[in-house]
Amino acid sequence: MNRSPFEKLMWSIALPGFGQFLNGKYFKGTALLILEFLINV
Numbered sequence: 001m002n003r004s005p006f007e008k009l010m011w012s013i014a015l016p017g018f019g020q021f022l023n024g025k026y027f028k029g030t031a032l033l034i035l036e037f038l039i040n041v
Contacts, residue, residue, distance in 0.1 A: 003022050012019030016036045020029030 008019040008022050017029040017032030020032060
């Protein structure tokens with residue numbers, strides 16, 4: 001599924017790491033998502 005760059009940007013702003021998932025970089029997206037939760041807790 002091809003997503004627009006604007007949509008990826010909005011997902012990244014909402015939850016860091018989700019833009020990486022949309023790009024297909026699952027390891028980096030998971031790492032960013034985990035770091036986001038650790039920092040906010």
